[in-house]
Amino acid sequence: MTTRRRRHTPEQIVRKLGIADRVLADGGDVAAACRELGVSEQTYYRWRNQYGGLKAEDAKRLKELEKQNATLKRLLAEAELEKAALKELAGGKLLGPGRRRAAIRHLLSVFDISERMACRLVGLSRSAWRRPLVSETCADPDAALRTWLRAWAKTHPRRGYRNAHADAVGEGWVVNVKKIQRLWREEGLRVIVRRRRKRVGASTAEPIPADAPNTVWAVDFQFDATENGRNLKIASIIDEHTRECVGGLVERSITADRLVDELERIVAHRGLPTVLRCDNGPEFVSQTLADWANDSVGISYIPPGQPWRNGYVESFNSRIRDECLNLNSFYSLHHARVVIGDWKRDYNHGRRHSALGYR
Structure with missing residues (x-):
């Protein structure tokens, strides 16, 4: 049967060193003092180097200081670890539970910290972290709606959740826009929408209001290119009251005469507008357009x-740039006319417009 070695407290060591000093003072040697203490000579010399000259109260105080030092070292190490972890999360505020969960996963994978510390740093309770999300279980009540949203977004990659909500309601889904936004x-x-910086300009004339259909038509050009590098010029004509694209052209080059021919074609079945709104491009300030407008149409x-x-x-x-031109590569002029024409047809008859109450 083996005996368990006893560990001495600092006070006991100091008292035993006092006994050894008395043995040595009576003429004994170190071996006799070690036999009296019941320790080896190596232990005696180690005690003498560590606690020699101390009193019992000093040894006790030294032990307390060592414990405090160890505690301070541990707290400092934890503080430095927390500081490094917080630097990892300094990219932005963790406002939603989804971002908090992702942050906890990141901290647990990158730093050797406990789950308790990660949850405390992020600000999410451990019960909420351990609770599985409904969307990650087989009992997700919104699984069918999520599948529909993914299919809808694949068909309309550049439209937002508001248009998705309008189409979902149109197809019979009973859901509000906030839920669609959350699932989206x-x-x-x-x-991702790149918004330009708003600029403030001054005008010397009051804008003409489009208070009825066929009152104001707005005309403008934009450019693109086919795969062989040749330019495409796209003209669009919009009725400002109905938001309808009443006509347009897709050509390599559009002159004032070609623009007037397109306006004549539209007027043949829609009638003349009251005002034609445009910029100061060469096609619009030409005499050809002025002769066509004459006194019948204001410019x-x-x-x-x-x-x-x-x-x-x-x-x-x-819209046409974001949803059509940026998503398609045109290999010919005819291909561009077909694709852009199909998009304008969907814009007029299929796309829901927020300005019209998503009708």
């Missing part, structure tokens, strides 16, 4: 360098 964000379907020129004065057609141009 969870599925990672957000559309409202926006101030130079202020395209926001023709906001409806500029908004339409941004």
Whole structure:
């Protein structure tokens, strides 16, 4: 049967060193003192180096200081670890539970910290972290709606959740727009929109209101290119009241005569507009367009360098650029006419418009 070695406290060591000093003072040697203490000579010399000259109270105080030092070292190490972990999360505020969960997963994988510390740093309770999300279980009540949203976003990659909600309601889904927005964000379907800096301009003329259909037509050009590098010039004509694309052209080059021919074609079945709103491009300031307008149609020129004065057609141009031109590569002029024509047809008859109450 083996005996368990006893560990001495600092006070006991100091008292035993006092006994050894008395043995040595009576003429004994170190071996006799070690036999009296019941320890080896190596232990005696180690005690003498560590606690020699101390009193019992001093030894006790030294032991307490060592414990405090160890505690401070541990707290400092934890503080430095927390500081490094917080630097990892310094990219932005963790506002939603989804971002908090992702942050906890990141901290646990990168740093050797406990789950308790990670949850405390992120600000999410451990019960919430351990609770499985409904969307990650087989009992997700929104699984069918999520599948529909992914299919809809694949068909319309540059449209947002509001249009998705309008189409979902149109197809019979009983759901509000906030739920569509939440599922849209969870599925990672957000559309990145690059917004230009707003500019403030001054105008010397009051804008003409489009208070009825066929009152104001807005005209503008934009450019693209086919795969062989040749230019495409696209003209769009918008009725500002109905937001309808009443006509347009897709050509290599559009002259004033070609624009007048297109306007004549539209007027043949829609009638003349009251005002034609356009910028100061060479096709619009030409004598050809002035002769066509004569006294029947007014031409409202926006101030130079202020395209926001023709906001409806500029908004339409941004839509066709974002949803059609940027997503397609045209290999010929005929291909571009077909694709752009199909998009304009869907814009007029299939796409839901927020300005019209998503009708």
